[in-house]
Amino acid sequence: MNYKRLTILCGHYGSGKTNIAVNMAFDLKNKYEKVSVADLDIVNPYFRTKDSEKDFEERGIKLICSQFASSNVDLPSMPTELYSITDEKDTHFVLDIGGDDRGALALGRLSDMIKSENDYEMLMVINKFRPLTPDADSTIEVMREIECACKIPFTGIINNSNLGEETTAQDVINSFEYAQEVSKKSKLPIVLTTVKHNIYEELIGKAENLLPLHLQSKLV
Amino acid sequence: MSEKVLMKGNEAIAEAAILAGCRHYFGYPITPQTEIAAYMAKKMPKIGGTFLQAESEIAAINMVYGVSSAGKRVMTSSSSPGVSLKGEGLSYLAGSDLPALIVNVQRGGPGLGGIQPSQSDYFQSTRGGGHGDYHMIVLAPSSVQEMAELTVKGFELADTYRMTSMILADGTMGQMMEPVSLDFDIKPQIEKPWATTGTKMEREHNIVNSLSLVPEELEMLNFKRYERYAEIEKNECMYEEYKCDDADIILVAFGIAARVSKNAVDAARAQGIKAGLIRPITLWPFPKAPFEKAVEHAKAFISVELSMGQMIEDVKLASSCKLPVYLCNRVGGMIPDPEMVFAKIKEIANGGAN
Numbered sequence: 001m002n003y004k005r006l007t008i009l010c011g012h013y014g015s016g017k018t019n020i021a022v023n024m025a026f027d028l029k030n031k032y033e034k035v036s037v038a039d040l041d042i043v044n045p046y047f048r049t050k051d052s053e054k055d056f057e058e059r060g061i062k063l064i065c066s067q068f069a070s071s072n073v074d075l076p077s078m079p080t081e082l083y084s085i086t087d088e089k090d091t092h093f094v095l096d097i098g099g100d101d102r103g104a105l106a107l108g109r110l111s112d113m114i115k116s117e118n119d120y121e122m123l124m125v126i127n128k129f130r131p132l133t134p135d136a137d138s139t140i141e142v143m144r145e146i147e148c149a150c151k152i153p154f155t156g157i158i159n160n161s162n163l164g165e166e167t168t169a170q171d172v173i174n175s176f177e178y179a180q181e182v183s184k185k186s187k188l189p190i191v192l193t194t195v196k197h198n199i200y201e202e203l204i205g206k207a208e209n210l211l212p213l214h215l216q217s218k219l220v
Numbered sequence: 221m222s223e224k225v226l227m228k229g230n231e232a233i234a235e236a237a238i239l240a241g242c243r244h245y246f247g248y249p250i251t252p253q254t255e256i257a258a259y260m261a262k263k264m265p266k267i268g269g270t271f272l273q274a275e276s277e278i279a280a281i282n283m284v285y286g287v288s289s290a291g292k293r294v295m296t297s298s299s300s301p302g303v304s305l306k307g308e309g310l311s312y313l314a315g316s317d318l319p320a321l322i323v324n325v326q327r328g329g330p331g332l333g334g335i336q337p338s339q340s341d342y343f344q345s346t347r348g349g350g351h352g353d354y355h356m357i358v359l360a361p362s363s364v365q366e367m368a369e370l371t372v373k374g375f376e377l378a379d380t381y382r383m384t385s386m387i388l389a390d391g392t393m394g395q396m397m398e399p400v401s402l403d404f405d406i407k408p409q410i411e412k413p414w415a416t417t418g419t420k421m422e423r424e425h426n427i428v429n430s431l432s433l434v435p436e437e438l439e440m441l442n443f444k445r446y447e448r449y450a451e452i453e454k455n456e457c458m459y460e461e462y463k464c465d466d467a468d469i470i471l472v473a474f475g476i477a478a479r480v481s482k483n484a485v486d487a488a489r490a491q492g493i494k495a496g497l498i499r500p501i502t503l504w505p506f507p508k509a510p511f512e513k514a515v516e517h518a519k520a521f522i523s524v525e526l527s528m529g530q531m532i533e534d535v536k537l538a539s540s541c542k543l544p545v546y547l548c549n550r551v552g553g554m555i556p557d558p559e560m561v562f563a564k565i566k567e568i569a570n571g572g573a574n
Binding site for chain 2: 013014045046047072074127129130131132134162163164166
């Protein structure tokens with residue numbers, strides 16, 4: 001995909017935003033010199049971009065996140081370097097926002113600056129296999145709640161429909177109809193279909209704008 | 221066959237509770253179980269149910285008492301420090317013979333502890349948790365699928381025996397995501413003729429109460445309750461045996477520790493060490509049958525726990541101390557890895573342990 005300066009990832013809780021943010025940052029780094037990931041999750045103390053800190057360091061990607069992320073301190077807080085997102089105009093950012101409208105609230109404080117610069121994609125990550133977003137209507141309901149909370153309208157959709165480690169290519173194919181319906185009803189394009197790297201080859205030619213994901217996982 | 225969904229353990233509990241007919245949830249947020257409350261907050265208003273964030277855990281458990289008295293399926297959930305606060309209410313529920321489902325997604329303790337996984341509320345759960353002579357049925361899931369299935373089971377057992385069931389999970393089980401099939405059997409709810417639903421002038425008043433000032437009567441109530449507990453011990457024990465038949469060294473573990481232990485058993489088997497695993501699914505009643513079988517051929521047990529060694533006491537009791545029982549543990553939010561458990565197996569197989 002063609003990246004704008006800011007790529008903002010929002011979506012339902014557990015839809016896969018953080019995994020996509022990490023992989024997208026790697027992809028961006030192949031194209032641009034200065035790349036940063038900004039983790040604005042104020043909801044979840046686990047499964048943070050911080051878990052990939054080493055991978056970012058090795059690749060020269062800067063991570064901006066709360067000093068309490070992935071620590072035992074369960075504190076909803078914003079990173080101290082928050083305004084570098086809107087100030088450092090020579091840097092491409094991936095913004096990993098917390099789940100649902102509650103998570104998106106944190107983005108609201110930057111919305112005026114982001115909209116006036118107007119060099120962003122605001123992307124909704126969707127997963128048909130999550131229990132509260134199994135169809136287009138429930139997914140769009142979450143989209144509207146997020147937009148209300150952060151005051152930035154969506155510009156596109158990422159179809160990340162998956163069943164975790166067990167996901168097959170057929171599962172992804174089975175999600176196309178759902179993703180297209182979300183796209184039709186919301187009048188937004190599907191800008192990416194993200195799939196686990198081991199089924200990527202199988203899906204080439206079957207979906208446009210495929211991005212393979214290497215999952216970050218820290219559990220047995 | 222049915223379509224699977226990708227769920228967090230906490231969400232699986234919430235959805236399964238709704239499928240089981242629970243329409244009343246009272247709780248207070250605490251990591252790592254907050255997703256249960258969040259899920260209920262989203263879904264209950266849409267299906268005519270009640271989600272209520274109470275002012276405290278103590279308030280929540282007393283709301284549970286109220287709804288249960290009225291004969292409805294009801295639940296609350298929390299994590300270790302919050303469950304301690306519920307202790308008084310749990311005792312009152314037991315004293316009033318009221319069914320309810322309590323979820324404890326454990327975190328490291330004691331005190332406020334941390335937010336990483338733990339199993340150190342084993343004593344608190346299996347011995348009752350509050351004051352007085354009583355038990356709760358304690359169910360220990362070790363997959364997201366089981367988080368869902370045991371939630372349904374928990375409601376059914378609670379209603380059948382008029383007592384509280386507890387899902388004893390840990391932070392890992394609550395947070396991990398796995399595909400789940402929600403297409404399981406749910407029995408119709410049983411009648412509750414004791415519930416305070418209004419006499420309609422057709423029957424005597426039902427009274428739900430834990431106060432009993434006549435010692436002879438209170439003694440009888442305790443005796444009766446323990447007769448019921450004996451029934452449960454006889455009929456409701458659940459466990460899984462993994463490669464136990466010819467095993468010399470048998471690991472005992474539940475929840476996340478059982479997943480780790482399974483890997484360690486396979487690693488040991490690959491090197492020719494005959495290892496096996498007993499995974500209690502009910503922690504109360506603690507399953508004795510697999511231990512009575514195991515002591516006939518095994519040489520040692522290893523209790524693998526995320527605590528300083530709590531279940532190990534039940535392992536010793538269930539095996540009548542006929543074999544040595546060793547402990548392999550991490551605490552404070554740390555999880556033993558398969559390599560550590562395998563190393564313990566090797567050490568004991570080589571006769572090096574004391």
